Amino acid sequence: MGLLVFSTPMVKAGVVESTPVDSMNHYGNVDQLFWKPDPMKAVWLGSIVPGLGQIYNRSYWKLPIVYGGFMGCAYAITYTNNQYVSYKEAYRSIYYDIQNSSVSNSPEKAYIAILPEGYTIERMGGASAYQKRLYEWQNTTRRYRDLSIAATAIVYALTLVDAYVDAQLFDFDISTDLTLNVQPNIYYDEMHQQSAEIKLAISF
Numbered sequence: 001m002g003l004l005v006f007s008t009p010m011v012k013a014g015v016v017e018s019t020p021v022d023s024m025n026h027y028g029n030v031d032q033l034f035w036k037p038d039p040m041k042a043v044w045l046g047s048i049v050p051g052l053g054q055i056y057n058r059s060y061w062k063l064p065i066v067y068g069g070f071m072g073c074a075y076a077i078t079y080t081n082n083q084y085v086s087y088k089e090a091y092r093s094i095y096y097d098i099q100n101s102s103v104s105n106s107p108e109k110a111y112i113a114i115l116p117e118g119y120t121i122e123r124m125g126g127a128s129a130y131q132k133r134l135y136e137w138q139n140t141t142r143r144y145r146d147l148s149i150a151a152t153a154i155v156y157a158l159t160l161v162d163a164y165v166d167a168q169l170f171d172f173d174i175s176t177d178l179t180l181n182v183q184p185n186i187y188y189d190e191m192h193q194q195s196a197e198i199k200l201a202i203s204f
Contacts, residue, residue, distance in 0.1 A: 052202035053163025076148035084141040091134040
């Protein structure tokens, strides 16, 4: 717990002298001593630019977490979306080739280009079986992409919640200076009968 010492101005020979205001604050800045963030302003700033709410609250150490989360989500969306597009093109290509009886092993075909090295349509169980696998992979990667988008929205919402809560609890005392006082006391009931009691008081 800190102790603030305020000094009154001293008048001498018509000149007003006072102690420096900086002595009231170990940061050397009065604004840092009395400033308190506005929770709603922190939310609005964070909604415009992610992480700006944390900057406004002066919680700079949270920025790597915030932007690291967004970068991870952006990578997941990009990766899963690229896979989804590749499987979708391959599925459509083999679907039309099966309908037209023109399935081939040409590397120019999308469903051949996407095969792992050393694999062929025959090794995948034939054209029909391979088509079903491509359809399943297409749906799976699309679901992963949608989950990545949902995760991004959750990270965005968490940054706003964090900015709001951090601003609300900005001046909340989280020190470990807790004191438990135990003292006896005499209690009088409505009949003026005396009884002993123990009073517990927690100071924080």
